[in-house]
Amino acid sequence: AQRVTQPEKLLSVFKGAPVELKCNYSYSGSPELFWYVQYSRQRLQLLLRHISRESIKGFTADLNKGETSFHLKKPFAQEEDSAMYYCALGSGAGSYQLTFGKGTKLSVIP
Amino acid sequence: DTEVTQTPKHLVMGMTNKKSLKCEQHMGHRAMYWYKQKAKKPPELMFVYSYEKLSINESVPSRFSPECPNSSLLNLHLHALQPEDSALYLCASSPRQGGGYTFGSGTRLTVV
Numbered sequence: 001a002q003r004v005t006q007p008e009k010l011l012s013v014f015k016g017a018p019v020e021l022k023c024n025y026s027y028s029g030s031p032e033l034f035w036y037v038q039y040s041r042q043r044l045q046l047l048l049r050h051i052s053r054e055s056i057k058g059f060t061a062d063l064n065k066g067e068t069s070f071h072l073k074k075p076f077a078q079e080e081d082s083a084m085y086y087c088a089l090g091s092g093a094g095s096y097q098l099t100f101g102k103g104t105k106l107s108v109i110p
Numbered sequence: 111d112t113e114v115t116q117t118p119k120h121l122v123m124g125m126t127n128k129k130s131l132k133c134e135q136h137m138g139h140r141a142m143y144w145y146k147q148k149a150k151k152p153p154e155l156m157f158v159y160s161y162e163k164l165s166i167n168e169s170v171p172s173r174f175s176p177e178c179p180n181s182s183l184l185n186l187h188l189h190a191l192q193p194e195d196s197a198l199y200l201c202a203s204s205p206r207q208g209g210g211y212t213f214g215s216g217t218r219l220t221v222v
Binding site: 032034036042043044045046049084086088090096097098100101102103105 | 200215
């Protein structure tokens with residue numbers, strides 16, 4: 001069975017400090033990993049997917065299959081980054097579904 | 111059009127009422143989903159539709175009844191709900207073979 005673990009419920013950093021949101025996964029197949037962000041009272045938005053290897057809003061994430069991790073990083077946090085971040089694992093070609101981690105609330109202190 | 115549209119945005123209903131939530135997308139996605147999200151919790155999968163056929167029902171009580179009239183529309187019919195069913199109900203769609211979801215903004219449901 002697939003599982004996504006986000007060990008930190010809450011992460012507080014000062015503006016301008018580096019940010020790393022941790023995500024570990026468990027899946028027997030070839031994983032498809034995503035980061036979603038949910039700003040206060042807004043919809044869930046796709047932030048990153050591992051296959052595209054792009055940088056969005058300064059965030060990057062690298063899939064490490066050896067450590068089964070997909071940590072989200074940003075070198076300099078901004079106040080507008082404060083939000084709830086969910087790591088998600090996509091699986092099942094026939095009935096594709098996402099399994100979400102419990103989420104990490106990022107709070108950037110001015 | 112790259113959005114998933116959900117209506118209504120807010121709904122208050124009594125425990126004896128019957129109501130429906132609607133979801134629409136025009137991205138050509140052939141998989142559509144209903145999720146339930148309680149405050150400060152991750153979304154929980156309820157139903158998966160693939161090519162307009164129900165492929166996953168995550169042991170959801172029968173008071174929730176999904177319907178997929180065509181490839182662009184997804185409904186969730188509600189009947190005899192309980193106060194603990196109050197939550198944000200999210201619709202999402204995806205290309206059938208993966209690539210992540212596009213989420214709607216949700217319907218905030220309150221059962222009184």
